[in-house]
Amino acid sequence: MTSSDTQFHYIVVGAGSAGCLLANRLSADPKNRVLLLEAGKADSYHWIHIPVGYLYCIGNPRADWLYKTQPDKGLNGRSLLYPRGKTLGGCSSINGMIYMRGQARDYENWATLTGERGWNWENALVDFKAHEDHYKRDDGADPQTGDNGWFSDFHGSAGEWRIEKQRLRWDVLDSFADAATQTGIQKTDDFNTGDNAGVGYFDVNQRSGWRWNTSKAFLRPAKNRPNLTIWTEAQAEKLVFETGVDGNQRCVGVQISRAGESVCATARTEVILSAGAINTPQILQLSGIGPADLLKTHGIEVKLDQPYVGQNLQDHLQIRAVFKLNGAKTLNSLANSMFGKAKIGLEYLFKRSGPMSMAPSQLGAFTRSDPSRSHANLQYHVQPLSLEAFGEDLHEFPAMTVSVCNLNPTSRGHVRIASNNFRDAPEISPNYLDTEEDRKVAADSLRQVRKIMAQPAMQRYAPEEFKPGTQYQSDDDLTRLAGDIATTIFHPVGTVKMGRKEDPTAVLDPKLRVRGVGGLRVVDASIMPEITSGNTNSPTLMIAEKAARWILEDHA
Structure with missing residues (x-):
């Protein structure tokens, strides 16, 4: 050399x-x-x-x-x-x-x-847009200027970083979104305009x-x-x-x-x-x-x-609550049979859609852990599946996972x-849940998950809390359980x-x-x-x- x-x-x-x-x-x-x-x-x-x-x-x-x-x-x-x-x-x-x-x-x-x-x-937005190739251009924006009124205010179309809608939907996720609105969380089709409060499907880099x-x-x-x-x-x-x-x-x-x-x-x-x-x-x-x-x-x-x-x-710690469902189509039942796996593989092979095109989380929500908050401080990652831990097999019963994280942790590692x-x-020492504020948000977030799952829109599935379990109610119980079941979102x-x-x-x-x-x-x-x-x-x-x-x- x-x-x-x-x-x-x-x-x-x-x-x-x-x-x-x-x-x-x-x-x-x-x-x-x-x-x-x-x-x-x-x-x-x-x-x-x-x-x-x-x-x-x-x-x-x-x-x-x-x-x-x-x-x-x-x-x-x-x-x-x-x-x-x-x-x-x-x-x-x-x-x-x-x-x-x-x-x-x-x-x-x-x-x-x-x-x-x-x-x-204002200046960060310029740099976000500089490398975006956003699907909303495909919905009618001028391919040269990106001009589409609302679209061009928030998104770019001439960059390298492709952003698309997901290529699948799930009835149980739509029902969760409806349940979230019944608690006062508004639906949104874009989390990226500066205020991400709302519930909707995530856009993905695909x-x-x-x-x-x-x-x-x-x-x-x-x-x-x-x-x-x-x-x-x-x-x-x-x-x-x-x-x-x-x-x-x-x-x-x-x-x-x-x-x-x-x-x-x-x-x-x-x-x-x-x-x-x-x-x-x-x-x-x-x-x-x-x-x-x-x-x-x-x-x-x-x-x-x-x-x-x-x-x-700093990192986002997600608390994974799991709910058994009745009469629901989830990935658990689909992927636990040879027929289901073959169907999943063929759909991706011929259409590039279905579960093999899934992001790990499909539906998201941003909201406040309590009304005194001035902004959304919780993020939900909602999935039509459940498992004991990452890398393990899916449960054999139909279920969904509602993961929630504190967006603004005060703990430092x-x-x-x-x-x-x-x-x-x-x-690597993240020191999760090291502050009283983070422990309180953890307990409040689990209560909010239960509130959403109890709304009429979810009752057709008769959800049953599998993790952490309804026997845990106090702040101390929920904080301890958060420590048992929470994991990182890798941020x-x-x-x-x-x-x-x-x-x-x-x-x-x-x-x-x-x-x-x-x-x-x-x-x-x-x-x-x-x-x-x-x-x-x-x-x-x-x-x-x-x-x-x-x-x-x-x-x-």
């Missing part, structure tokens, strides 16, 4: 949701030589592209890092599987495909916390019944550019620094493990960490940027004592290296947060540059000061769109 093979203008570490978009945008100018690193393999595994294939990707070393959390006090000592994508496309190759921006108030809050108006809803990941969307159009180099099975060992004449540290490259060798690639302009909310703080800590005591414990030279690298971990070996998994964020200069907990400035080090930026979900009110994949793409523009402007 010659030195020219390892010299670039930009090195992007992580070919996940943010990294794929960044690689596309930065390499659009042929003068920029860009290296994109991915620790996993190419996204050639067939189950990545079939929507139901997430069942075969999560927990599979072919596509998943196979992380686990530390035993969690809030979960009564349980550890959880913590899937993270390890393939081109990252988590967009194994996630639930739900297109969800969050609430306008999330971004107004980011703008306040950072002092940067570029993060407010194209004609296939998963649409960021590798397809952003790398395919760019892969033949001579100035873009993509290395798969190339894991970052650590960042490489030089000390300038002013005594300040500058990141100048990445030490990479690839094909049995350790290779140093250099970056003239910037190194950009897009390895996600778990791996980005891990790489920073392995490189000497993090809590000094932690680094010294593992024999790592301290380049920058930054105690908050790896802190501020951390990510810390467990050794100085880049191959060792980091310690870790916040571990390398951005913020104002005067905020000692902010590792990054408002334009995502690492404070105290030159030539280094972070662009992924770890930068969020507070988690968004919904699924986090789409906000991560918005972050990358905005960051790409800032990076190019900075080095014009």
Whole structure:
């Protein structure tokens, strides 16, 4: 390998949701030589592209890092599987495909916390629309301008990121939506206009019944550019620094493990960490940027004592309530027979529809856990199926699962290296249900699930609470049960947060540059000061769109 093979203008570490978009945008100018690193393999595994294939990707070393959390006090000592994508496309190759921006108030809050108006809803909307290819264009919007009145106000049509309606419906889900309206939750056909309160079917990142990941969307159009180099099975060992004449540290490259060798690639302009909310703080800590005591414990030279690298971990914890149903068509009964499985397979083969085209959750709802709340602070993921735990067989009785999560948790966790070996998994401690407020919301949310299921629209199915069980009624009972049955929705964020200069907990400035080090930026979900009110994949793409523009402007 010659030195020219390892010299670039930009090195992007992580070919996940943010990294794929960044690689596309930065390499659009042929003068920029860009290296994109991915620790996993190419996204050639067939189950990545079939929507139901997430069942075969999560927990599979072919596509998943196979992380686990530390035993969690809030979960009564349980550890959880913590899937993270390890393939081109990252988590967009194994996630639930739900297109969800969050609430306008999330971004107004980011703008306040950072002092940067570029993060407010109006500006975030520009970046969401920039890469959208939204199905509403197909409903009559002008294909050139996207002009369709209401449509063009909120959605884009000329981008790479395809958004479609789901290709199936279920009577039990329609009945749940009707029951939700009977409790005062209005129906909606678009969760992405700034206020996601309501109930309806989720839009998904699919194209004609296939998963649409960021590798397809952003790398395919760019892969033949001579100035873009993509290395798969190339894991970052650590960042490489030089000390300038002013005594300040500058990141100048990445030490990479690839094909049995350790290779140093250099970056003239910037190194950009897009390895996600778990791996980005891990790489920073392995490189000497993090809590000094932690680094010294593992024999790592301290380049920058930054105690908050790896802190501020936030995630959405979902509480899975299961209800047995009578006379209902659910996936349990359909998929538990050879005839049903054959029917499912043939429908997908010939129509690209049916259960094999399903996102993990089909119906959603956003509402308040109690009337005193000023905004929707709960999200429902409703499914026409049930099982004991992810990866296990479906129950043999007809049932549905009503999962509900606290959108704005106040509990905070951390990510810390467990050794100085880049191959060792980091310690992940979300600290779920660590605050009194989160425990109260958990109890209230379970009561609200029961209220919806008790409405007339659901009574045709005579629902019977299977989990957690009607014998549990008090706040203490419900909080304890939440700890027993809750699990993550895989939305870790916040571990390398951005913020104002005067905020000692902010590792990054408002334009995502690492404070105290030159030539280094972070662009992924770890930068969020507070988690968004919904699924986090789409906000991560918005972050990358905005960051790409800032990076190019900075080095014009």
